[in-house]
Amino acid sequence: MLSAFLKAPGRMAALSALGFVLAAVTGGLWWQAQHQVVEVARTITGGDPSRAPDILRRYGCAGCHTIPGISGGDGKVGPSLAGLRHRVYIGGVSTNSPDNLVNWIVRPQSLSPNTAMPASGITEAEARDVAAYLYAH
Numbered sequence: 845m846l847s848a849f850l851k852a853p854g855r856m857a858a859l860s861a862l863g864f865v866l867a868a869v870t871g872g873l874w875w876q877a878q879h880q881v882v883e884v885a886r887t888i889t890g891g892d893p894s895r896a897p898d899i900l901r902r903y904g905c906a907g908c909h910t911i912p913g914i915s916g917g918d919g920k921v922g923p924s925l926a927g928l929r930h931r932v933y934i935g936g937v938s939t940n941s942p943d944n945l946v947n948w949i950v951r952p953q954s955l956s957p958n959t960a961m962p963a964s965g966i967t968e969a970e971a972r973d974v975a976a977y978l979y980a981h
């Protein structure tokens with residue numbers, strides 16, 4: 845039945861065209877949604893996510909954490925930082941807000957005195973770039 849339908853002249857071409865249009869629309873919607881996530885992350889943190897990959901490697905974050913989109917970001921010492929915007933708490937102690945995240949990244953002991961995560965010497969401005977990146981991924 846299906847093959848008879850497909851054999852009718854022009855049907856295959858029409859189906860291919862439909863498939864192409866659907867793929868283009870879905871791709872466009874995905875791109876738009878991802879673009880919005882990045883814009884929101886920039887706005888709420890005041891950081892620039894494009895600067896984060898270099899910072900995440902320089903301060904050793906990627907050696908301890910698995911971080912999406914970072915080559916060599918496959919550390920297993922701390923939790924994966926994928927999907928951080930969906931978390932309710934940071935470090936299990938602090939509600940997940942941009943200021944708390946930046947604070948955690950710069951001085952984790954101020955929120956959780958016994959945490960194993962070390963203060964790395966990262967600046968507040970760099971932590972904002974990192975926070976923007978983490979909220980966008």
Ligand code: HEC
Nearest residue numbers: 903904905908921922923933934935936949959960961964
């Ligand atoms: C020596 C290993 C180590 C390094 C280096 C390190 N972390 Fe962590 N990190 C941890 C551990 C362990 C935890 C879990 C801490 C806890 O729950 O008390 C953690 C927790 C976190 C959390 C909270 C995650 C969650 O699920 O709540 C964030 C965010 C984070 N680290 C970001 C960073 C960033 C950004 C850097 C680099 C500036 C960094 N870490 C460097 C070990 C590390």
